[in-house]
Amino acid sequence: MANLKEVKQRINSVASTQQITRAMKMVAAAKLRRAQERILKMRPYSQKLTAILDEVVSSMGGELEIAYAEKRPVQKVLIVAMTSDKGLCGAFNSNILKTTSGLVSNEYKGKDVTVLPLGKKAFEFFTRRDFRINGDFFEIFKDVSYEEVRKIASFAMEGFIKREFDEVVLVYNHFRNVATQDITVEQFLPMGSLNTSGTEAKPTDYILEPSKEYVVQDLVPTALKTQFYKAVLESNASEHGARMTSMDKATENAAELLKELKLMYNRTRQAAITSEILEIVAGANALEGN
Amino acid sequence: MINLTIVTPDQKVFEGEVTEATFPGANGSFQVLKNHAALVSALGKGNVSYTTKEGKKSHVVEGGVVEVKDNKIVLLAERVIE
Helix, strand or coil: CCCHHHHHHHHHHHHHHHHHHHHHHHHHHHHHHHHHHHHHHHHHHHHHHHHHHHHHHHHCCCCCCCHHHCCCCCCEEEEEEECCCCCCCCCHHHHHHHHHHHHHHHHCCCCEEEEEEECHHHHHHHHHCCCCECCCCCCHHHCCCHHHHHHHHHHHHHHHHCCCCCEEEEEEEEECCCCCEEEEEEEEECCCCCCCCCCCCCCCCCEEECCHHHHHHHHHHHHHHHHHHHHHHHHHHHHHHHHHHHHHHHHHHHHHHHHHHHHHHHHHHHHHHHHHHHHHHHHHHHHHHC | CEEEEEECCCCEEEEEEECEEEEEECCEEEEECCCCCCEEEEECCEEEEEEECCEEEEEEEEEEEEEEECCEEEEEEEEEEC
16 A cells, blocks of 8 residues: 555645646636637628629629739648647647648658748747748747738748749648637648639629729738638637647546545555554553453 | 728727718729719728718728728728727
């Protein structure tokens, strides 16, 4: 049987760990709520933008050259890998890192691949290994804002136009619900065709200022940046969701462990008392025998 | 009265009734009054101003697009600098 004092010490240490994981769960829950609010706040903007773009494109019959949609033979690829800054969130980060490494060594084998890590975890992972990286932007998750995300999206878009990259791919966790995140590999550039969503409603006869072409050329980059921002927000919400779930599990496990340890503690204590009584009784008997 | 909404990806900047609104169009500033025809215009950097019951207000916006339809104006700005 283990020593009483040792068991007591273990109980104390497990209890304090449990306190920490419980606190982290609460913090993650609060952050998750804020991250979800951000997604909701962006929704009116992105919906309206898509609606306007749809209307304008459908009114002009689709014949349009958009530089961001140009398909070229893929030689140079930029992979944007979104992880978090901190750990303790289950498989959240390792999934992204695994998927990205898989892309590099399978799908894009032999191609000229640059990885753009977002989040400290990805930055550290890809710096330590033999990847070509661009580490200019990895700190965005400190404070997620459209301002910062816009810079990254612009960097990728300019690189595409200047033919530094033929394809840009986003790898991130899509937020399905608090417990589930889906690994998503999404092609960012060249962008998919601007197809109208097939709404039969009569298009409004808009006056387009300064011209149809100008409006579309102006809206497309904005739509792309919004798409990028959305991915970042999804990843951010997923991170907090994943951390909340894994901390919840950790708290539960700690509770189970505590239960077992308490049982062991009580048994040990009981055994100690029993043997003490036995010793006393035996001593008394020996005295009486005299 | 016209209903005006100004949104950026981060937040809703303004929503309410206005009597007129002036926007920095890509080719020069223009004003929208009641019963304006349906319009979509790209914006440059500049001043957006509008008149509410409380008086005249203005913001500086950078890039974006404005849609006018049935006395409703939606301004999607990439950035609003107060």
